[in-house]
Amino acid sequence: MKHWGFILILLLGLGLTTGCQMQSETESPSDSQGVMTKRQVVTLATSQPLTTLDTDKLTQFGRLNNTIEGLYSATGEGQAQLALAKKVHVNAAKTTYTFTLYKDSYWSNGDVITAQDFVYSWQRALAPTTKAPNADLFVGIKNARKILDGKLPATQLGVSAPTKFTLVVHLDHPMAELPQRLTFPLFGPQNQRVARKYGKRYATKPQYQVYAGPFMVAAKGNTRQHWHMVPNPHYWDREHVYLQRINVDVYRTTRQMWRAYRRGTLDEMRLVGITNIKSYEKQAAYTARPYSKMVLLNYRQLGRNPTIDHLLSQRLARLAISHAINRKQLGQDSYGNTSLVAQGVVPAGLSRGQRGTADFAAAQPAQDTLAYQPKLAKQQWATARKRAGLDHVTLTLSYLDAPYNKKIATLLRSQLQRALPGLQIKLKTREWTINRADGPANADLALTTQHAQYADPLAMLALFTSDNAANTGYWFSERYDELIAQASNAPSFNSQRWKTLLKAEGELMKDQGVTPLFQPASTYLINPKLNGVQYNTVGTQSNFKGAYFVK
Structure with a gap:
């Protein structure tokens, strides 16, 4: 057969x-x-x-x-x-x-x-x-x-x-x-x-x-x-x-799922909340399941307020925001100890070099742009705010109405307001758009989660080219587009393609066209x-x- x-x-x-x-x-x-x-x-x-x-x-x-x-x-x-x-x-x-x-x-x-x-x-x-x-x-x-x-x-x-x-x-x-x-x-x-x-x-x-x-x-x-x-x-x-x-039951609340799992009528229960994770992590049923996805902060540079656009279009403002974020604390306080601090936009474990020794995520350049440096962030923010002619800034931050997201948004707001003088952030929920692609950004800042759909750095990096539908903030870099095109045209997984992808990732991080936060790992009882x-x-x-x- x-x-x-x-x-x-x-x-x-x-x-x-x-x-x-x-x-x-x-x-x-x-x-x-x-x-x-x-x-x-x-x-x-x-x-x-x-x-x-x-x-x-x-x-x-x-x-x-x-x-x-x-x-x-x-x-x-x-x-x-x-x-x-x-x-x-x-x-x-x-x-x-x-x-x-x-x-x-x-x-x-x-x-x-x-x-x-x-x-x-x-x-x-x-x-x-x-x-x-x-x-x-x-x-x-x-x-x-x-x-x-x-x-x-x-x-x-x-x-x-x-x-x-x-x-x-x-x-x-x-x-x-x-x-x-x-x-x-x-x-x-x-x-x-x-x-x-x-x-x-x-x-x-x-x-x-x-x-x-x-x-x-x-x-x-x-x-x-x-x-x-x-x-x-x-x-x-x-x-x-x-x-x-294979039965698939729809649950509206986590509490309903817990009841079903405890009754033995549910074979897989996703743990939501730091307390639950710590309580169950030593049980045989517990597992932390890594996945190639990243929690990201996106910037809208073409909004309705020209002054805010002028602020967020500045590389220095985006760097200030990045340096103001304590990623380790943010990930731990939302997803728990299983989350990994972002090293770039490509998640850990997604792709390795030709000899199977180098993880692309660890090799990503410009990782210093993601370092927690509150003093530097304060200086950069003051300069960017002055250039935009702003003493006080109010930005909107949108998040998807789903588990974890509100907590991440709340924690992120707290970190940014504490580190960046004169900044106020208003939270704004986004409704689920089932089986429809996201439209243009509807807030100055947006929390998103991007998944790699295949095992190659290009799966993440291609999302931020100027003509990709996932680039809802309309960030643009001609050099970045050229590098992604070169990598896309490569005939094989050779060292030159690898270097080109690393250069592209470096361009994205140096400019902070998008700000990676952390790589979550979903935790379950199975x-x-x-x-x-x-x-x-x-x-x-x-x-x-x-x-x-x-x-």
Whole structure:
């Protein structure tokens, strides 16, 4: 059968590093061997209801990533391995990727997954009527930027299906990080026949969607408070999907989650609040889960008040704010001891050098711009304020109405007002914009959290180019754009590309186009009997394909 040569190699490799746990998962796939429980049902929590099953309309995939599979899948370390693609051929110029798909991969309704399903999916994501929130990830594929700018129709995207199981991807330039990028769920296929059949109803309800991943959303029993997934009966590796059901319950408050976890009706509980973390960190169920995301402070330089714009457009003002922040204290008092002080905009552990010895985050230049130096901050602030003709300054600081964020904003306000004379900060909440990209900045300062969507420094650094939708403060540096373009055009992960990315990061930090605060690690209590979950450091956070309960 297909895929098994690859699976054998993968399991042998994993066996060297994961030991008995992997052996239990692969050699004892049934309760008859005394390892697994008969009831393989996991219950998880979410704070948001299921609003769509359309991958082109999701800003965050959450649990739904378990229903999606593409050309590549991500390993636990964020690297790329072939999934629905059997093999790939790259031309000498590294601008054309030719993928050969397996001929016996199926949708959950039994349809064969074809190359045209990828063509349809990618073109649809870029179409003006869709314009997926993460559509910038397609930039680099031939004509993607022109399509996003409205200069070409989506049908001109550089992707084609010359045969039923051959997918050809043409690039504007070499993209060393393309395999890592293609692990992101947005690059998965969509069933064109099913989409056309249901039209406007497509993906609005489970019965109007089909799935290529190990699980599918059940068509019955779903409400605004609950939805669940069951195994995809036609998934190519169905034999190694052990869970019978994944329940996802919507909770409005942390207190409700706590009650469910203590009753034993919830298998994973995120710890929110420093007291809870300290109380439970020595328990077997406790885990601190690192993830490649950064809490950032963004500046609006094109607001409604020219005087404030003049202040925040000064590099010196932004440096003053950066030097006024005690990042270690801010992270500890909000997320706890598991958070890491920012060394730059790229999170720790995201990417290493060619020989696997250098972490990009640790190598980032201009780290002195992030040092806590209150005396220097006071001097810089006084000069910037004088240049703007301001004695007293009132700035607005917005934050997303979500766990942790209000506490971070309150602590940050306190630090800045204490360190910078004449500064007053008014807090302003931002509402959730479910499955919509953030619009222009609506406050002078904005707390945001950015996730790396693939395992490469470019995943974070590209967010701050002048034409990226995530650059809501409209920071601009021609030199920075040039460096990111050079790194984007690199044919391989060579030392020159590495140096170019470091130079770009240095430009961003020297100018404080955005101010990194800290890298949080989410902390959880997890049912100790749940094994085999792949927790990712980038992209989507957890993969339950090989998960199972032991007795």
